[in-house]
Amino acid sequence: MQEAKLAKEKMHGRLACGRPLVVRLASEKLLEEAAHNSSKAGGEAIKSGTAGSTSGQMSRSAKIAAIKNKLKALDEERGSAKKQKPS
Numbered sequence: 001m002q003e004a005k006l007a008k009e010k011m012h013g014r015l016a017c018g019r020p021l022v023v024r025l026a027s028e029k030l031l032e033e034a035a036h037n038s039s040k041a042g043g044e045a046i047k048s049g050t051a052g053s054t055s056g057q058m059s060r061s062a063k064i065a066a067i068k069n070k071l072k073a074l075d076e077e078r079g080s081a082k083k084q085k086p087s
Contacts, residue, residue, distance in 0.1 A: 004025055012023040024032070058066070 008023045008025060011021055014021050
C-alpha cells in the first residue's frame with residue numbers, strides 16, 4: 001500500500017502527450033464512481049434495482065427505461081411548445 005501511495009504522488013499531475021495524468025488508488029476510483037452513479041439521472045437505475053454491472057455499463061432494461069423517460073420528456077416539451085406557438 002505504501003508503494004502505491006508513493007507511485008500516486010510521483011505520477012499524479014505528470015504530463016503525458018501534453019496532458020496531465022490523473023492517478024488514483026483503485027479504492028478512491030470506486031468511491032468516486034459510486035458517488036457519480038448515485039447522482040446521475042436522479043438515481044433512477046438504482047431505485048429500480050437495475051444498477052450497472054461491475055464494468056460500469058447499464059443493464060438492457062435500464063437503458064430501455066432511460067430511453068422511454070427521455071422520449072416522454074421530449075413529447076411533453078413538444079406539447080408545451082405547440083400550445084405557446086399559436087398565440
